[in-house]
Amino acid sequence: MKPILVAAALSLLLLTGCWDNKDINHRALPIAMGIGYKNGDYTVYLDIPKVSASEKGIEVYSEHGKSINEAIDLISMNLESQVDLLHLKVIVVDKPFALHGLEEGIASIIRSRYIAPKTVFVICDQPLDRFFKRIDDSSNDGKSIYDFFQKDAGWSPQIAFTQVWKIFRSVHSYTNDVVLPIIKAGDTTILESTGSAIMKNGVMVGRLTNEQTLLYNVFNGDNLMGKIEVMNHATVQIVSNRLRCRGRFQQGKPILKSTLYLKVIIVDTTGNPSTEKIKTELKILVTDRFNEIFKIVRRDKADIFGLGQHFRDDFSRKELSQWREKYLPQLQIELDVKTVVRNTGNLKSP
Amino acid sequence: MTNSFNVTLAYIITHIGLIFFIYPTDVIESTSQSHWMPVVTAFIFHLVIVFTYLKGLSYFEGRNLVMIMTNRHPLLAWLTLLPVLLYLLDVIILMVRANAEIISIVCLANTPLWMLMLLMLLIPGYMVIRGNVKSLLRLALLISFLFALPCLFVISASFQNIDWRYVLPLIPRREAFNYLAHPSFYKSLFAFTGVFLLLGYFPSFAKVKMKSIFLGGLVLLPMYLISVYVPILTLGEETALQLQYPYIFAVDTLEIDWLMFDRVTVFLLMSLIAFGLLFIGFTIWQIMYTIKYSFKKWNSTLIVLIVLLIVYTVCLCIPDWQLVDQFLQWNTFLRIYISIVTPSIIFVLGLIHHSKVNRELNSI
Incomplete structure (x- = not known):
């Protein structure tokens, strides 16, 4: 003891x-x-x-x-x-x-x-x-x-x-x-x-560039309070963003159907653009900028968005290992942007 | 009679102490897709042997493994108990050596290994010398009370960085079955066969209810899956394959904005080591009990001290991790033997005993 x-x-x-x-x-x-x-x-x-x-x-x-x-x-x-x-x-x-x-x-x-x-x-x-x-x-x-x-x-x-x-x-x-x-x-x-x-x-x-990085962060689902300028007519702040993707194969080519859901607040307007106009302008801006980035992605064969993740079920391990070199350059993306203007700030909508 | 709740608790936490370090490494090595298959296969194997074992034991009503075997033909007793003893000794050696290595890698880089191993042996040794199995079972309750919460907290937080799409493809292709031929799969079985023998030592001390053990098994299945899938979902298979301790690394990547949780891995490690110490304690007690009641009635303290000395010496003689891995690999035969032969012998003996008792009852 x-x-x-x-x-x-x-x-x-x-x-x-x-x-x-x-x-x-x-x-x-x-x-x-x-x-x-x-x-x-x-x-x-x-x-x-x-x-x-x-x-x-x-x-x-x-x-x-x-x-x-x-x-x-x-x-x-x-x-x-x-x-x-x-x-x-x-x-x-x-x-x-x-x-x-x-x-x-x-x-x-x-x-x-x-x-x-x-x-x-x-x-x-x-x-x-x-x-x-x-x-x-x-x-x-x-x-x-x-x-x-x-x-x-x-x-x-x-x-x-x-x-x-x-x-x-x-x-x-x-x-x-x-x-x-x-x-x-x-x-x-x-x-x-x-x-x-x-x-x-x-x-x-x-x-x-910095603007492209902002969009990259939006696509990657980082929740951020970033500002985006919409053409010449308004500035909006993104308050929530969500991306949905669905990958499929058509004639041996990968196609990704993506929908980006954005909720924005209007921060600034010039002239008197209608909410609808701001929405379409935002859509055009985002799509254009995305296509720009995507062109770079395809050229560099670097999958920064993790797009191959959506095709995991369609490939065997061996095919998947060739994703960057073989399939990524062929990938087609159909991007749709759906925007909700949550509020227009302290002023009524024009 | 100790509550069957404590038995189930001990069954759960000793398993958890085994799962999170080496087990994911082996499973990730064993196949490149549908990792749930090796996990579920091994789990079903576990359930089958536990069922056979407990069913066999239940025919003897309140007698434990050693009591049953000492009344039999010596050859049969030797064939059953000697491999069990060897296996348990082997398990402690591996557990102590591996845990000491992990502590050294994760948090105490400057502390020499011999000190850590001594710590891993002295505490369980003390547990066994001071108390009997009932106090160990009560200790199981205390340890779960203290450590289950931090452990569960870290496990739930470990989902922070996962990308669910890494789980695909879920439906196995044909080559997914290759794991059955891979040695790593059999190595990974250690996490399923380390504890179940213990259940056979309990019947004379505590109630073992088959139903509650299976309920405990239901708690364990998610743990097995989490330990394998969290690293895969965080990092992807190809990356997880590179890592020595994938789950620990996945926990290392967590970001919790509170200074106390800057290195949340330490919380997990401490809880798992506590569970591991209890496991080592139980195993030392099993060895002590087997020797005392089947070979020679020495003083229990003496037996425990001898066992500790042997284990410590062997642990000191293992110079590198490679050898630990080799040990785990060689261990496979013994593991398969005790997990298939021991439950079967008990089951068959139980059936014979049961029919004999029935006959005697009928003849009256």
């Missing part, structure tokens, strides 16, 4: 689960990480906020290495505290890396588990050293890049929002590709969105 009690009490001390623990003041917790790529060489930038009460702002460290992990290790080695990537929120990569392909970088992130799979991935339109210098110089608390991509903070619907695990899925999946936001240091604001990149199997193959 007694020895067991003693053993139990001892195990309380021994089995606390803390082992070689480093206290939080000995850890460096980066918010953002930059990864540059040049001829097989990686440059890693870490954006670490200063945590002492006297100084504010951020510190940016950088190091080169043959792999991402090596570069991080070098920073950790030269830093007085240990780099802990657990709370990393944003990864910024430069364009050469995106064009080369993110596959290996993503695989090493997923494998090592140091970085959470829900970290947001971003492409930078300018060299990373200049980008991080701008962030470093601007006198803020270093959280701007984090807030920019927070859905409950500075994120807006014209910006793509893609986490690491989605890119990982895009690398391996037969029918799902992603778009990544592209940013650069802004002139008046700290960051500026310059559209988004179409990633096919983790390689950047094309671009979308």
